[in-house]
Amino acid sequence: SQQGEEDPQALSIQEGENATMNCSYKTSINNLQWYRQNSGRGLVHLILIRSNEREKHSGRLRVTLDTSKKSSSLLITASRAADTASYFCATDRGSGNTPLVFGKGTRLSVIA
Amino acid sequence: NAGVTQTPKFRVLKTGQSMTLLCAQDMNHEYMYWYRQDPGMGLRLIHYSVGEGTTAKGEVPDGYNVSRLKKQNFLLGLESAAPSQTSVYFCASSYRGQGYGYTFGSGTRLTVV
Numbered sequence: 001s002q003q004g005e006e007d008p009q010a011l012s013i014q015e016g017e018n019a020t021m022n023c024s025y026k027t028s029i030n031n032l033q034w035y036r037q038n039s040g041r042g043l044v045h046l047i048l049i050r051s052n053e054r055e056k057h058s059g060r061l062r063v064t065l066d067t068s069k070k071s072s073s074l075l076i077t078a079s080r081a082a083d084t085a086s087y088f089c090a091t092d093r094g095s096g097n098t099p100l101v102f103g104k105g106t107r108l109s110v111i112a
Numbered sequence: 113n114a115g116v117t118q119t120p121k122f123r124v125l126k127t128g129q130s131m132t133l134l135c136a137q138d139m140n141h142e143y144m145y146w147y148r149q150d151p152g153m154g155l156r157l158i159h160y161s162v163g164e165g166t167t168a169k170g171e172v173p174d175g176y177n178v179s180r181l182k183k184q185n186f187l188l189g190l191e192s193a194a195p196s197q198t199s200v201y202f203c204a205s206s207y208r209g210q211g212y213g214y215t216f217g218s219g220t221r222l223t224v225v
Contacts, residue, residue, distance in 0.1 A: 030210050042116075042202055043155075045213035088154070090214075097162060097209025099145055099170065104154035 004089040004103035019076040021106040023089030118217035133188040135203030144186040148199040
């Protein structure tokens with residue numbers, strides 16, 4: 001069963017613009033992670049944010065987490081054509097060492 | 113440093129045939145996972161392993177078996193392939209459980225006709 005759900009399903013922007021993707025989840029978590037998948041490739045880990053963190057940065061990526069709303073956002077600033085990919089959020093279930101549950105992803109297209 | 117290597121990359125099976133997908137990692141990771149990815153469904157967990165000699169069922173385990181005889185290898189078996197098992201299969205590994213990012217392989221595209 002899906003734990004995280006990304007919104008929007010697809011997003012198309014111009015190069016240089018910012019891209020924002022959202023993730024909502026249902027149950028409490030310890031960590032939330034974001035991954036990128038280029039067409040025909042495996043997923044690549046981007047960033048991990050813990051439940052006691054509210055914001056985290058990595059290069060042009062900014063991730064926020066609001067545990068009261070059970071939601072997270074991924075912001076990519078000054079987007080490039082190379083950012084074109086699908087982006088997935090993944091959550092644990094807050095107990096034990098159960099594996100990550102992935103959402104269905106947001107497909108981002110950056111037009112040069 | 114190869115990371116996670118999956119073989120084969122592509123395979124076409126006839127209904128009822130069997131096959132084994134191999135996943136190998138060279139990062140000394142304890143945890144390994146098999147997911148399948150279908151259009152519109154995201155990634156769904158098939159089986160996983162928290163260490164050598166251990167396996168556990170995920171969300172969609174029916175029709176699949178796994179083995180983790182060596183720490184670096186995680187095998188996914190299809191005993192009698194069905195068209196519903198047409199999918200892209202991804203193996204991943206992580207150093208430990210929660211709190212660690214996953215490293216994914218490049219996937220195996222399987223078609224069952």
